[in-house]
Amino acid sequence: MKMQKLGNTGPQSSVIGLGCMGMSDLYGPADETESIATLHAAIDAGVNLLDTGDFYGMGHNEMLIRDALRTRNRDQVLLSVKFGGMRDPAGNWSGIDGRPEAVKNFLAYTLRRLGTDHVDIYRPARLDPAVPIEETVGAIADMVKAGYVRHIGLSEVGAQTLRRAQAVHPISDLQIEYSLMSRGIEAEILPVCRELGIGITAYGVLSRGLISGHWGKDKVLAPNDFRGRNPRFTGDNLAHNLALLEALHVIAADKQATVAQIAIAWVMSRGADIVPLVGARRRDRLAESLGALNIQLSADDLVRIEAAVPADAVAGERYAPVMMAHLDSERPHPD
Numbered sequence: 362m363k364m365q366k367l368g369n370t371g372p373q374s375s376v377i378g379l380g381c382m383g384m385s386d387l388y389g390p391a392d393e394t395e396s397i398a399t400l401h402a403a404i405d406a407g408v409n410l411l412d413t414g415d416f417y418g419m420g421h422n423e424m425l426i427r428d429a430l431r432t433r434n435r436d437q438v439l440l441s442v443k444f445g446g447m448r449d450p451a452g453n454w455s456g457i458d459g460r461p462e463a464v465k466n467f468l469a470y471t472l473r474r475l476g477t478d479h480v481d482i483y484r485p486a487r488l489d490p491a492v493p494i495e496e497t498v499g500a501i502a503d504m505v506k507a508g509y510v511r512h513i514g515l516s517e518v519g520a521q522t523l524r525r526a527q528a529v530h531p532i533s534d535l536q537i538e539y540s541l542m543s544r545g546i547e548a549e550i551l552p553v554c555r556e557l558g559i560g561i562t563a564y565g566v567l568s569r570g571l572i573s574g575h576w577g578k579d580k581v582l583a584p585n586d587f588r589g590r591n592p593r594f595t596g597d598n599l600a601h602n603l604a605l606l607e608a609l610h611v612i613a614a615d616k617q618a619t620v621a622q623i624a625i626a627w628v629m630s631r632g633a634d635i636v637p638l639v640g641a642r643r644r645d646r647l648a649e650s651l652g653a654l655n656i657q658l659s660a661d662d663l664v665r666i667e668a669a670v671p672a673d674a675v676a677g678e679r680y681a682p683v684m685m686a687h688l689d690s691e692r693p694h695p696d
Contacts (some may be wrong), residue, residue: 362373362375362376362377362406362407362408362409362458362654363376363654364376364636365633366558366560366685367389367395367410367454367482367512367521367533367534367560367562367636368407368532368533368554368558368559368560368634369531369558369559370512370531370532370533371482371512371514371533371534371559371560372409372439372481372511372512372533373409373561373653374409374636375407375408375409375410375440375636376629376636376654377408377410377625377629377636377637377639377642377650377651377654378408378409378410378411378412378441378562378636378638378639379399379400379403379408379410379411379412379419379471379638379639379640379647379651380412380564380638380639381396381412381413381422381425381426381595381640382412382413382414382417382422382640382693383472383559383640384396384399384400384422384642384683385417385418385421385422385425385427385606386417386418386421386422386452386583387417387586388557388569388570388586388588389583389585389642389644390583391642392642392643395642395644396425396429397425397428397429397645399641399642399643399644399647400425400426400429401429401433402431402644402647402648403641403647404429404433404437404438404601406647406651409437409438409439409442410438410439410441410562410636410638411426411438411439411440411683412441412443412536412562412638413426413440413442413443413444414442414443414444414446415444415446415467415470415471415474416443416444416446416447416448416486417443417444419448420470420474421566423474423475423508424470424475426440426475427474427475427476427477428551428629430475430476433518433628435477436614438481439481439482439517439667440475440477440480440481440482440485440538441480441482441484441562442471442475442480442482442589443484443485443486443516443536444464444467444468444471444483444484444485444486445457445459445464445486445487445489445680446465446486446487447484451506452585454684455652456616457485457486457487457488457489457490457547457687459485459488459489459491459492459494459496459497459614460489460496460497460678461496461497461499461500461501461503462500464485464497464500464504465500465503465504468480468483468504468509469488469509469634469681472509472628477513478508478509479508479509479510480510480511481510481511481512482508482510482512482513482514482533482534483501483504483510483513483514484501484513484514484515484516484536485497485515485516486516486517486589487516487517487688487689488517488518488686488687488689493525494518494522494525494526494529495526495528495529495554497530498513498526498529498530498532499530501513501530502529502530502623502651505530512533513526513530513532514530514532514534514536514538514562515532515534515535515536516535516537517534517536517537517538517687517689517690518609518689518690519549519550519687519689519690519691520549520550522689523550523553523554523557523559523655524553524557525630527557527559531558532557532558532559534559534560534561534562534636535550535554535559535560535562536561536562536564537550537560537561537563537564537633538563538565538679539562539563539565539566539628539635540563540566540567540568540572540624540628541567541568541572541609541624541627541628541666541667541670542567542571542572542593542605542670542675542679543568543573543675543679544672545690545691546690547646547672551679552632554650555632555634556640560634560635560636561632561634561635561636562592562635562636562638563635563636563637563638564638564640565679566624566625566628566637566638566639566676567621567624567625567639567640568593568624568679569587569588569593569594569640571593571594571602571603572606572609572620572624572670573620573621573624575621576603578599578600578603579623586598587603591677591679592676592679593675593676593677593678593679594677595677597676598676598677598696600695601676602675602676602677605669605674605675606620606669606670608665608668608669608670609623609666609669609670609688610664612665612666613640616656616658616662618650618652618653618656621649621650621653622649622650622653622656623653623658623666625639625653625655626636626653626656626658627658627663627666629653629654630658630663631638647689
């Protein structure tokens with residue numbers, strides 16, 4: 362597995378990471394035994410970046426990772442944890458909490474659930490509009506000084522917030538959605554990250570399965586699968602978006618690859634400062650995703666891929682309106 366530094370100040374990360382959310386939450390039922398086997402397969406293949414959130418399954422995801430690490434070396438992995446997402450017992454979302462005292466409280470519980478004495482990268486899941494980012498990052502910086510956190514990351518914030526946060530403490534990476542179907546970061550956020558030396562950990566590289574090559578218009582979703590309420594997966598939007606993939610299937614066949622592998626390889630081609638997170642819940646999907654590491658895309662390939670799925674061609678926002686409202690990265694800021 363090739364490794365690369367995550368931003369100017371971050372740790373050495375595998376060039377592809379594993380996003381663990383779907384093993385516990387939001388994508389319908391998952392098999393715990395298979396999830397742990399997938400985590401083991403990823404670690405054994407050299408994937409060291411494991412991304413989770415304390416609100417994924419209300420702590421279940423962290424405990425799942427803890428169980429998987431019982432037979433692996435904790436120091437061989439990077440645990441990237443998001444915090445701040447508030448939920449009720451029914452799983453409903455009730456806001457973001459980035460208060461300094463909440464940061465330290467969330468971290469205390471995360472360390473216990475993960476069975477570790479430190480988190481490698483700690484980040485607020487979303488910007489708390491009621492708390493200046495300087496205060497949230499400052500609280501994490503206190504935890505860095507105390508040895509409980511190694512690096513500070515951010516998630517789904519805009520360029521101005523990145524600058525303000527970086528002025529308080531070096532930021533290792535920005536976790537944000539980036540794929541053929543979600544290219545909004547290219548206008549301002551990605552250039553600012555590169556100016557400041559902040560890496561990108563890209564989630565949603567397969568647009569939550571939409572461009573995996575395994576999705577169909579008749580796919581039946583579980584009641585608790587949030588994609589059933591995602592605008593890109595509903596009504597005419599779904600038919601439009603699936604039609605975009607027809608040309609991508611042809612390109613994949615020409616490259617003797619799968620559509621998922623082409624989509625992941627495209628994200629990797631955007632720069633050595635970008636690490637795609639794949640959300641595999643099963644070993645076969647993980648193996649398919651890791652196959653993207655063997656694909657070399659030429660300049661002509663990239664032209665064909667981007668013509669197949671133009672940047673502005675996708676139908677529907679990437680989240681439902683209530684969730685879009687929490688994205689600082691999508692919020693217009695005054696100059």
